[in-house]
Amino acid sequence: MDLLHTIYLIAITAEAMSGAIMGMRRGMDLFGICLLGTVTALGGGTARDVLLGHYPVGWIANPEYLAFTVGAAIVTAMVARHMHHLRQVFLLVDGLGLVAFTVIGCGVAMEMGVHLSIVVLAGVITGVFGGLLRDILCNEVPMVLQRELYATVALFTGVLYVGLLWLGVSNTIASLATLCAGFLFRVLAMTFHWKLPDFQGRDIRGLD
Amino acid sequence: MDLLHTIYLIAITAEAMSGAIMGMRRGMDLFGICLLGTVTALGGGTARDVLLGHYPVGWIANPEYLAFTVGAAIVTAMVARHMHHLRQVFLLVDGLGLVAFTVIGCGVAMEMGVHLSIVVLAGVITGVFGGLLRDILCNEVPMVLQRELYATVALFTGVLYVGLLWLGVSNTIASLATLCAGFLFRVLAMTFHWKLPDFQGRDIRGLD
Amino acid sequence: MDLLHTIYLIAITAEAMSGAIMGMRRGMDLFGICLLGTVTALGGGTARDVLLGHYPVGWIANPEYLAFTVGAAIVTAMVARHMHHLRQVFLLVDGLGLVAFTVIGCGVAMEMGVHLSIVVLAGVITGVFGGLLRDILCNEVPMVLQRELYATVALFTGVLYVGLLWLGVSNTIASLATLCAGFLFRVLAMTFHWKLPDFQGRDIRGLD
Numbered sequence: 001m002d003l004l005h006t007i008y009l010i011a012i013t014a015e016a017m018s019g020a021i022m023g024m025r026r027g028m029d030l031f032g033i034c035l036l037g038t039v040t041a042l043g044g045g046t047a048r049d050v051l052l053g054h055y056p057v058g059w060i061a062n063p064e065y066l067a068f069t070v071g072a073a074i075v076t077a078m079v080a081r082h083m084h085h086l087r088q089v090f091l092l093v094d095g096l097g098l099v100a101f102t103v104i105g106c107g108v109a110m111e112m113g114v115h116l117s118i119v120v121l122a123g124v125i126t127g128v129f130g131g132l133l134r135d136i137l138c139n140e141v142p143m144v145l146q147r148e149l150y151a152t153v154a155l156f157t158g159v160l161y162v163g164l165l166w167l168g169v170s171n172t173i174a175s176l177a178t179l180c181a182g183f184l185f186r187v188l189a190m191t192f193h194w195k196l197p198d199f200q201g202r203d204i205r206g207l208d
Numbered sequence: 209m210d211l212l213h214t215i216y217l218i219a220i221t222a223e224a225m226s227g228a229i230m231g232m233r234r235g236m237d238l239f240g241i242c243l244l245g246t247v248t249a250l251g252g253g254t255a256r257d258v259l260l261g262h263y264p265v266g267w268i269a270n271p272e273y274l275a276f277t278v279g280a281a282i283v284t285a286m287v288a289r290h291m292h293h294l295r296q297v298f299l300l301v302d303g304l305g306l307v308a309f310t311v312i313g314c315g316v317a318m319e320m321g322v323h324l325s326i327v328v329l330a331g332v333i334t335g336v337f338g339g340l341l342r343d344i345l346c347n348e349v350p351m352v353l354q355r356e357l358y359a360t361v362a363l364f365t366g367v368l369y370v371g372l373l374w375l376g377v378s379n380t381i382a383s384l385a386t387l388c389a390g391f392l393f394r395v396l397a398m399t400f401h402w403k404l405p406d407f408q409g410r411d412i413r414g415l416d
Numbered sequence: 417m418d419l420l421h422t423i424y425l426i427a428i429t430a431e432a433m434s435g436a437i438m439g440m441r442r443g444m445d446l447f448g449i450c451l452l453g454t455v456t457a458l459g460g461g462t463a464r465d466v467l468l469g470h471y472p473v474g475w476i477a478n479p480e481y482l483a484f485t486v487g488a489a490i491v492t493a494m495v496a497r498h499m500h501h502l503r504q505v506f507l508l509v510d511g512l513g514l515v516a517f518t519v520i521g522c523g524v525a526m527e528m529g530v531h532l533s534i535v536v537l538a539g540v541i542t543g544v545f546g547g548l549l550r551d552i553l554c555n556e557v558p559m560v561l562q563r564e565l566y567a568t569v570a571l572f573t574g575v576l577y578v579g580l581l582w583l584g585v586s587n588t589i590a591s592l593a594t595l596c597a598g599f600l601f602r603v604l605a606m607t608f609h610w611k612l613p614d615f616q617g618r619d620i621r622g623l624d
Contacts, residue, residue: 023561026557026562027562028562029611029612030612031560031567032558032560035561035567050466051265052264052268053261053263055469057467057469060467060530060531060534063531063534066533077613114268115268115271121274132345137552137557137558137561138557140347141236141345141346141347142345145231145239145244146234146235146236146237151243152239155239195237196237196239198236198238204229204289204292259466259473260472261471261472323476323479325482340553349444349555350553352447353439353451354442354443354444354445354448360447363447404445405445405446406444406445412496412497413503
């Protein structure tokens with residue numbers, strides 16, 4: 001689907017930019033900034049492909065993706081001081097990207113004929129693992145494990161997409177409907193600060 | 209072997225619970241708790257499969273494993289405040305799981321016809337990488353690199369299992385004997401606080 | 417090429433030693449030291465093989481590599497107190513190893529028929545991911561993302577090697593010329609403290 005592919009390219013560019021800014025804030029050099037931007041943008045799809053054994057991995061089959069992410073990181077390194085004015089735009093593109101990544105990830109897994117639960121999970125992995133790997137490289141507990149309905153949006157998106165296909169809806173319509181519904185969910189979650197329960201568990205005694 | 213499979217299911221449940229508790233103690237939300245529990249339980253087998261190129265990965269071929277780990281994590285989130293009373297039980301199940309993971313990992317690698325040293329190593333990776341990935345996600349130096357004879361138990365288990373098979377012992381008997389001997393080793397190591405030398409090396413000058 | 421293979425064996429030995437010392441300085445036990453040395457030495461090639469879907473992974477096809485890295489780590493644990501006298505030698509071997517890893521990584525990717533940009537990237541990954549994984553296991557922001565022209569040397573080496581082959585130079589001559597030029601670049605970069613721009617970006621406002 002052409003719309004999905006266009007959204008994908010916009011999304012990896014935005015993800016690479018936000019990863020690059022995170023690298024700059026930690027004093028990384030130009031290589032670190034480019035790598036962190038690329039991992040943020042393409043890490044989710046890469047994790048999905050390696051876990052599914054889906055070769056060649058996305059950016060190896062389409063090296064132009066790397067041109068997008070590295071180019072975005074270099075541009076970011078030059079204009080980063082002014083980018084926080086665009087914070088709202090980034091959050092929206094990031095939300096759209098999360099939903100698009102998830103739909104694309106589900107589609108890849110579905111073509112491989114795995115169980116529907118794995119299809120949904122492949123979508124979630126595609127959506128959230130880029131940010132997770134970025135945070136590991138920055139030596140932080142991944143944000144996605146801690147707060148905001150980021151992973152939940154991916155899960156909702158995946159379940160909706162797979163459910164619509166299972167009901168016999170065409171792929172085009174299922175993709176469009178899921179993109180809209182998932183994006184709306186994400187915007188609502190951000191606007192109203194929805195979050196999952198976190199159990200105030202810091203005082204719980206461990207088992208090890 | 210049915211016994212081994214039953215022990216495996218009990219072990220991934222217990223590992224998922226201990227991972228979930230670690231996530232709660234770090235203030236993770238429900239998604240983080242489920243992911244951390246699942247990575248702890250299934251991360252070792254996943255690392256082994258990806259490194260060996262053994263597709264499909266375990267939980268993709270058997271999605272019901274995910275139901276066990278996610279279910280265990282959710283139950284844990286509800287009853288965690290009382291689970292430290294079961295600490296001794298967990299340590300025993302964890303020890304049994306370590307040995308079962310190792311035997312299963314050796315078996316997978318052996319079927320692929322790799323060198324016997326790689327068979328043993330595949331067992332060790334299956335046994336210890338779940339906890340290693342859990343600690344990386346929690347932003348800590350993996351415990352398995354630092355103390356307690358955890359990896360050594362896996363190594364002993366793998367060598368014993370491969371050795372018995374190499375001597376012509378049947379798979380059933382080799383598995384049973386290895387499970388018992390490995391578990392005994394683990395219990396003794398915990399009881400008497402055996403540990404590997406650690407060289408008091410913190411004052412050593414680096415090379416970089 | 418025999419020279420390249422000999423350099424490779426020397427390089428993984430030296431990398432394993434430097435990884436082992438890093439583990440000792442963090443108080444790891446013998447298993448941790450051996451694992452950290454092995455990951456430092458073989459992690460780059462492993463990451464490359466998994467991403468390319470190039471199975472069997474190097475050390476699974478050639479388990480003797482593990483004997484080199486584990487042996488080097490154990491020897492290091494015994495003599496580490498005196499090894500800083502050899503610091504200059506290590507830096508030179510490490511630089512030679514970086515260049516050899518990169519050339520070998522490019523060669524593996526080229527045989528798989530991927531795009532030339534991916535060939536260069538496979539070389540860079542082979543060169544730098546061992547150290548990156550080592551730093552993640554030690555719970556630090558990877559050094560290669562932050563300073564010194566380490567990754568840049570790998571990129572220069574990869575581009576030069578691929579460029580020479582593309583111009584029709586024979587593999588033997590291209591390898592030799594690239595080894596010399598890349599090593600010279602590395603030595604110059606260390607001698608004159610060349611580094612990439614790092615943008616003094618710590619005060620930049622984030623997007624998340």
